[in-house]
Amino acid sequence: MISGVLHRETMIKPFLPFAAPLRAVDHVVVDRRDGAMTIHASKLVDADDPYMRGHFPDFTIYPGVFIIESVRQAVATALGPRDGLMPDIVTINSVRFLAPALEGQLLTLEAVVDAPVADGTFRVAAQCKRGDGVTAARLDLEFRYGGPQGV
Amino acid sequence: MFDHAAVRALLPHGHPMVLVDRVESLDPGVSICAIKAISGSEPCYHDVAPGADCGAFAYPTSLLVESFGQAAALLWMGSSNVEFDGLDAVLMFAAARNCRIESRAFPGDVLRHVVRIDHTVEGTAFVEGSTSVGERRIASFSQMIAVARPRAGVAVTGLSSV
Numbered sequence: 001m002i003s004g005v006l007h008r009e010t011m012i013k014p015f016l017p018f019a020a021p022l023r024a025v026d027h028v029v030v031d032r033r034d035g036a037m038t039i040h041a042s043k044l045v046d047a048d049d050p051y052m053r054g055h056f057p058d059f060t061i062y063p064g065v066f067i068i069e070s071v072r073q074a075v076a077t078a079l080g081p082r083d084g085l086m087p088d089i090v091t092i093n094s095v096r097f098l099a100p101a102l103e104g105q106l107l108t109l110e111a112v113v114d115a116p117v118a119d120g121t122f123r124v125a126a127q128c129k130r131g132d133g134v135t136a137a138r139l140d141l142e143f144r145y146g147g148p149q150g151v
Numbered sequence: 152m153f154d155h156a157a158v159r160a161l162l163p164h165g166h167p168m169v170l171v172d173r174v175e176s177l178d179p180g181v182s183i184c185a186i187k188a189i190s191g192s193e194p195c196y197h198d199v200a201p202g203a204d205c206g207a208f209a210y211p212t213s214l215l216v217e218s219f220g221q222a223a224a225l226l227w228m229g230s231s232n233v234e235f236d237g238l239d240a241v242l243m244f245a246a247a248r249n250c251r252i253e254s255r256a257f258p259g260d261v262l263r264h265v266v267r268i269d270h271t272v273e274g275t276a277f278v279e280g281s282t283s284v285g286e287r288r289i290a291s292f293s294q295m296i297a298v299a300r301p302r303a304g305v306a307v308t309g310l311s312s313v
Contacts, residue, residue: 015200018207021214050194054168056241063168064244065220069213089212092250097243147209148252 017076018086022049024070025109028077037113041074047103062101067137068092070109071126075143078113088147090121093140099130106131120144153177161228162221163241167194170218171264174225182267182280183226187218191258209255215262215282215290220244222264223278223297230268240299245275249293260284266292274299 025041046052047060055063068089076086101107111126121144128137153174162169175184189210199207224242256262266280276297282290 014198015203016198017200017203019195019199019209019211021195021211024213050197051168054165056163056168057165061241063213063217065213065217068216069211072211072213085206088209090252092216092247092252094246094248096246100243146206147212148254 017081018088020073021051021066021069023073024066025073025077028074030078035115037078039074039078039109039111039113041070041077041109041111043070043107043109045101045103045105045107060103062105062107064095064097064137067097067101067107067109067128068095068139068141070107070128071111071124071139071141072143074109074111074126075113075124082145085146087122087143087145089141090144090148091142093123093142095137095139095141097137099134099136101128101130101136107136158225161225164221168217169221170214171221171225174222174229175263177226177229180230180268182265183222183229185222185225185264185266187262187264189256189258189260189262193258196258205257206255208257210257210260210262212252215252215256216247216250216292217244218262219264219266219280219282219290219292220295220297223266223276223280223295226266226268226278227271227276227297230271240301243298243300244295245298246296247292247294250290250295252290254284254287254289256284256289262289269294 025043027042029040031038045062072089079087107128109128111124114123116122121142124141126139130136155172158171159169170187171185172187177183195211263283266278269277269279278295280292
């Protein structure tokens with residue numbers, strides 16, 4: 001049972017609560033069932049997005065780091081702030097970029113969010129697929145509200 | 152050691168995705184020290200909400216990692232045992248492991264990346280290193296892997312898994 005569609009209100013706002021290279025998610029859906037949370041998000045690769053004309057000047061590839069950014073924004077959109085602090089990345093356990101994401105491709109992200117451990121960090125395991133079904137990336141990240149050092 | 156014009160000439164990236172300002176030192180095949188100044192006028196700060204507090208201006212981790220990766224690319228490209236002439240290669244960020252983001256960087260800070268080549272294997276470079284602002288360590292990268300792919304092949308076949 002999908003518990004809620006949240007994104008439009010956040011994503012179409014003119015401003016964000018944090019610095020970001022671009023809007024790295026277009027659509028976010030949160031699926032909570034049996035105590036687990038899975039975030040589904042999508043992003044259409046757009047050569048007109050900020051930074052993209054530099055990556056690269058004569059052909060467009062969605063940077064691998066922007067897939068990391070997509071996971072970050074999906075998590076931030078899904079969870080929102082706690083005590084005024086947004087969740088952010090503290091550790092990259094592993095990231096693997098398996099296939100390039102090109103102009104016009106629709107990327108879909110599926111991120112499983114684990115419960116926090118004692119120090120408040122929580123693991124997010126994500127997979128990013130292209131519209132043709134090819135897996136573009138696998139990511140294993142850790143987040144904490146407020147990011148590194150809580151600030 | 153080499154200035155921003157040289158950085159721009161060497162990297163395939165274009166503005167505003169050139170995230171290294173200057174190379175301070177380069178030991179070919181071994182290590183590089185490269186810097187990037189963070190400015191509040193960068194595109195990543197465009198949409199920060201008016202009245203946002205200081206924390207909202209933390210430099211995005213995604214761009215920090217990209218900046219470090221570009222320093223690694225410059226090390227690899229500046230090392231004499233790797234031929235890039237005529238290859239028309241695209242350097243791709245293939246993988247990373249055990250990278251810790253330890254602190255934040257803000258407008259006015261200068262990121263200083265130190266990258267070391269662990270080893271290279273035919274078109275693939277394994278590097279490690281760290282990023283600091285002054286004495287404060289911002290991030291440590293236990294392993295980052297970059298691959299060189301002929302540009303023509305990228306759009307058609309993509310990367311092989313690493």
